[in-house]
Amino acid sequence: MNAVKTSKLVKEFNGLVAVNGIDLEIKKGELFSLLGPNGAGKTTTINMLCCLLKPTSGTASILGHDIIKNPFKVKDLIGVSPQDTILSKHLNCWENLSLMGEIHRLESKELKKKSEELLETMGLTERARDQVSKFSGGMRRRLSIAMALVHDPEVVFLDEPTLGLDPQARRAVWEYIAELKGKKTILLTTHYMEEADCLSDRIGIIDEGKIVALGTSEELKRNHLDSQSLIISAENFGTKVIENLRGKYSVVEKINGGLKISHKDLDFKEVIDYLYSQGVNIYSAASEQPTLENVFIQITGKRLRD
Numbered sequence: 001m002n003a004v005k006t007s008k009l010v011k012e013f014n015g016l017v018a019v020n021g022i023d024l025e026i027k028k029g030e031l032f033s034l035l036g037p038n039g040a041g042k043t044t045t046i047n048m049l050c051c052l053l054k055p056t057s058g059t060a061s062i063l064g065h066d067i068i069k070n071p072f073k074v075k076d077l078i079g080v081s082p083q084d085t086i087l088s089k090h091l092n093c094w095e096n097l098s099l100m101g102e103i104h105r106l107e108s109k110e111l112k113k114k115s116e117e118l119l120e121t122m123g124l125t126e127r128a129r130d131q132v133s134k135f136s137g138g139m140r141r142r143l144s145i146a147m148a149l150v151h152d153p154e155v156v157f158l159d160e161p162t163l164g165l166d167p168q169a170r171r172a173v174w175e176y177i178a179e180l181k182g183k184k185t186i187l188l189t190t191h192y193m194e195e196a197d198c199l200s201d202r203i204g205i206i207d208e209g210k211i212v213a214l215g216t217s218e219e220l221k222r223n224h225l226d227s228q229s230l231i232i233s234a235e236n237f238g239t240k241v242i243e244n245l246r247g248k249y250s251v252v253e254k255i256n257g258g259l260k261i262s263h264k265d266l267d268f269k270e271v272i273d274y275l276y277s278q279g280v281n282i283y284s285a286a287s288e289q290p291t292l293e294n295v296f297i298q299i300t301g302k303r304l305r306d
């Protein structure tokens with residue numbers, strides 16, 4: 001059984017199609033990332049799966065339970081860390097966690113144990129008794145993630161879990177998410193390519209309400225990048241050499257101390273042989289590793305905010 005399954009899921013807001021027929025199957029224990037530009041429909045998708053928004057059409061289920069017919073069951077099975085952190089600012093950190101545990105009817109002993117564990121992981125133990133109104137943005141995000149996990153849900157939705165965190169805090173959260181891998185089903189959205197790359201089992205690129213590419217990071221790079229790049233550190237190449245290269249390869253850029261050449265099925269040896277034949281001094285040549293960001297830009301034509 002899939003942990004998350006959607007079929008032709010659509011959400012319209014007064015004629016604006018925010019989610020435009022999403023078909024998604026996320027296996028139990030899988031970590032799936034939704035990557036997409038601003039307004040792509042990531043949060044709207046998550047909000048429907050969490051029963052916070054009613055789909056305009058289509059269906060979805062969590063562990064076999066329909067989100068429209070059985071929202072109470074679904075809510076028991078899921079944990080959510082929303083994009084806009086929702087915390088009770090007049091309560092302290094511990095009280096916020098307790099409140100969430102009580103909503104999910106956790107026994108007090110279990111709640112205490114789980115809260116202590118999560119506060120430790122999220123680096124909040126020392127601040128457990130401080131009022132949340134005094135927390136920084138990053139501390140609020142970390143508490144929000146802890147709140148999504150306190151009742152040990154089977155499916156966890158993390159909407160931009162590390163947005164606004166400093167690099168150290170982000171890495172700490174990554175480590176914790178990585179620890180959850182395989183134990184929980186996780187659907188996360190992120191704008192950090194590195195985050196999607198290092199954490200996800202599979203990635204869905206979403207644009208204008210549609211999944212436009214789907215696969216592992218390797219599959220996306222392999223299937224969607226149709227050119228290879230060679231970075232050459234070299235000296236002594238004239239405008240004629242550049243002109244000739246530009247006549248043959250799709251992208252030839254002069255970069256600091258050399259050249260970058262990109263082309264579909266680029267024959268590296270052919271490039272090097274040509275440069276040698278023209279008396280160019282070559283110091284090094286390396287193929288550029290394809291990145292998820294290249295894939296994303298190629299597919300959506302947009303650069304993510306970061």
Ligand SMILES: Nc1ncnc2c1ncn2[C@@H]1O[C@H](COP(=O)(O)OP(=O)(O)OP(=O)(O)O)[C@@H](O)[C@H]1O
Nearest residue numbers: 013016018036037038039040041042043044045083
């Ligand atoms: N409650 C709403 N009423 C009207 N329009 C909405 C509402 N919620 C979202 N939208 C619109 O739906 C589209 C998708 O928004 P959504 O928040 O799902 O995008 P997102 O992919 O999460 O973007 P971001 O990366 O900025 O968080 C946007 O055009 C947005 O303005």
Ligand SMILES: [Mg+2]
Nearest residue numbers: 042043044083
């Ligand atoms: Mg969003």
